[in-house]
Amino acid sequence: MTTVIDGKQVAAxxxxxxxxxxxxxxxxxxxxxxxxxVIVGNDPASHAYVSSKSKMAKECGFQSVQxxxxxxxxxxxxxxxxxxxxxxxxxxxxxxxxPLPKPLNSEPIIQSILPEKDVDGLHVVxxxxxxxxxxxxGLVSCTPAGAMVxxxxxxxxxxSGLNAVVIGxxxxxxxxxxxLLLAANxxxxxxxxxxxxxxxxxxxxxxxxxxxxxxxxxxADWVKAGATVIDVGINRVSAPEKGEGKSKLVGDVxxxxxxxxxxxxxxxxxxVGPMTIAMLMANTVIAAYRKAGRKPPRF
Numbered sequence: 001m002t003t004v005i006d007g008k009q010v011a012a013x014x015x016x017x018x019x020x021x022x023x024x025x026x027x028x029x030x031x032x033x034x035x036x037x038v039i040v041g042n043d044p045a046s047h048a049y050v051s052s053k054s055k056m057a058k059e060c061g062f063q064s065v066q067x068x069x070x071x072x073x074x075x076x077x078x079x080x081x082x083x084x085x086x087x088x089x090x091x092x093x094x095x096x097x098x099p100l101p102k103p104l105n106s107e108p109i110i111q112s113i114l115p116e117k118d119v120d121g122l123h124v125v126x127x128x129x130x131x132x133x134x135x136x137x138g139l140v141s142c143t144p145a146g147a148m149v150x151x152x153x154x155x156x157x158x159x160s161g162l163n164a165v166v167i168g169x170x171x172x173x174x175x176x177x178x179x180l181l182l183a184a185n186x187x188x189x190x191x192x193x194x195x196x197x198x199x200x201x202x203x204x205x206x207x208x209x210x211x212x213x214x215x216x217x218x219x220a221d222w223v224k225a226g227a228t229v230i231d232v233g234i235n236r237v238s239a240p241e242k243g244e245g246k247s248k249l250v251g252d253v254x255x256x257x258x259x260x261x262x263x264x265x266x267x268x269x270x271x272v273g274p275m276t277i278a279m280l281m282a283n284t285v286i287a288a289y290r291k292a293g294r295k296p297p298r299f
Contacts, residue, residue: 002259002260002262002263002264002265003154003263003264003265003267004259004265004267005150005153005264005265005266005271006270007150007266007267007270007271007272007273007274008270008274009081010149010150010153010274010275010278011073011146011274011275011278012042012278014149014275014278014279014281014282014299015056015059015060015278015281017060017282017297017299018043018060018278018281018282018285018299019059019060021285021289021296021297022060022061022062022288023061025285025288025289025292026061028294029292029293029294031288031291031292032061032062032063032090032288033060033062033063033092033093033284033287033288034059034062034063034064034065034088034090034092034093034283034284034288035053035057035062035063035064035065035091035092035093035095035119035280035281035284036065036066036067036085036088036091036093036094036095037050037053037054037057037064037065037066037067037095038056038066038069038078038081038082038094038095038096039066039067039068039069039075039097039098039270039286040069040070040083040097040100040101040104041069041070041071041073041100041101041169042071043099043101046097046099050066050097051217052277053095053277053280054066056277056278056280057281057284060281060284060285061089062281063090065091067081069081071101073104075104075108075109076098077093078096078104078109079108079109079112082094082096082109082112082113083112085117085243086112086113086114086117090198091117092117092119092284092287092288092291093117093119093280093284093287093288094113094117094118094119095119095120095135095280095284096109096120097111097140097176098110103173109155110122110123111123111124115138115139116139116287116290116291117285117287118139119139119142119280119283119287120142120280120283121139121140121141121142121176121265121283122141122171122172125138126138126139126140127141127171127175127176128180130176130183130230131175131179133179133182133183135180135183139283139286139287139298140176140180140279140283141172141173141176142275142276142277142279142280142283143178143232143272143275143276144173144176144177144180145171145275145278145279145282145283145299146272146275146276146278146279147209147230147232147272147275148177148180148181149275149279149299150183150228150230150264150266150271150272150275151181151184151207151228151230152275153185154228154264155207155228157184157209158184158185159174159184159186160161160183160185160186161187162185162186162187162206162207163186163187163189163204163205163206163207164178164181164186164188164189164203164205164206164207164208164209165188165189165190165191165201165202165205165207165208165209165217166181166188166190166191166207166209166211167191167192167198167202167208167210167211167212167214167251167252168190168191168192168209168210168213168232169190169192169208170209170211173211173223173232174190174192174211175190177209177211177232178190181207181209183257186207189201189204192212193212198222199219199221199222201248202218202222202223202224203221203222203223203224203249204224205223205224205227206224206225206227206228207228207230208222208223208224208228208229208230209230209232209254209267210226210229210230210231210232210233210251210252211232211233211252212233212252213233213235213252214233214235214252215233215235215237215250215251215252216235216250216251216252216253216254216255217233217252217253217254218231218252218253218254218258219254219257219258220254220257220258220260222258223258223261223262224261225261225263226262226263227261227262227264228262228263228264228265229253229258229262229264229265229266230266230271230272231251231252231253231255231265231266231267231268231270231271231272232250232251232252233250233252233253233268234249234251234268234269234273235249235250235251235252236249237250249268249269250268251266251267251268252272252279253268255263255267255268263275279299282299286299
């Protein structure tokens with residue numbers, strides 16, 4: 001019987017652990033974690049994300065600060081705000097909502113955030129720490145960190161002897177996911193659009209992670225019987241069965257058919273998605289603990 005992971009349930013358990021850690025830090029060190037979220041412009045999807053992040057931060061007991069800047073904000077003004085937040089001792093995590101409206105350049109902004117406050121895990125220092133196996137010193141990008149919670153729940157802390165295949169090599173997900181699996185002793189293959197005979201590579205995987213942004217690309221005959229399949233794709237496709245002009249969300253995995261083969265699988269929606277905000281909260285608590293000179297909890 002295939003296990004379908006309930007991402008909302010796992011995320012809720014992470015949030016409960018974050019709340020406990022927040023209360024403990026406040027009681028022990030008088031420190032309340034602070035998260036600052038910066039959003040530029042009027043993109044409705046970005047505003048929806050930001051409001052859910054700010055709401056969750058308040059629910060966790062954080063000091064939650066939101067800076068909403070107009071569409072025509074200059075690069076210098078945005079950089080000045082980040083510098084101000086870097087200098088603010090009450091703020092432990094800084095998140096700049098991407099994508100930024102044109103002509104703003106996101107890369108220098110992201111790299112200007114202090115690595116110890118980079119709760120999105122996108123700074124080159126944090127990427128470098130992860131790449132060199134220093135999981136205790138940096139902050140890990142939220143989506144791969146969330147996917148890794150699922151892997152650990154299924155296979156335990158030590159993945160020795162297991163083959164893992166990550167389809168996708170993005171800096172946001174594919175590379176950090178491969179590094180996390182490698183740090184847990186899995187034998188890791190990073191596959192991508194140039195990989196020869198991709199289905200054959202995937203069939204070798206005990207743990208298959210799909211993050212390419214191609215709707216339902218991974219079919220049942222790509223998957224080893226009993227494999228753990230983590231679907232990170234979020235694709236909106238037309239759904240005429242729901243009515244004219246209707247659409248639905250699907251992953252990179254053909255869930256209906258792969259579910260019959262896999263041992264464990266994540267759905268879309270309701271799988272990896274809810275974990276991203278939960279791990280953002282976890283990273284903020286970790287950053288606050290480190291700043292207070294305390295050993296951070298592990299999530």
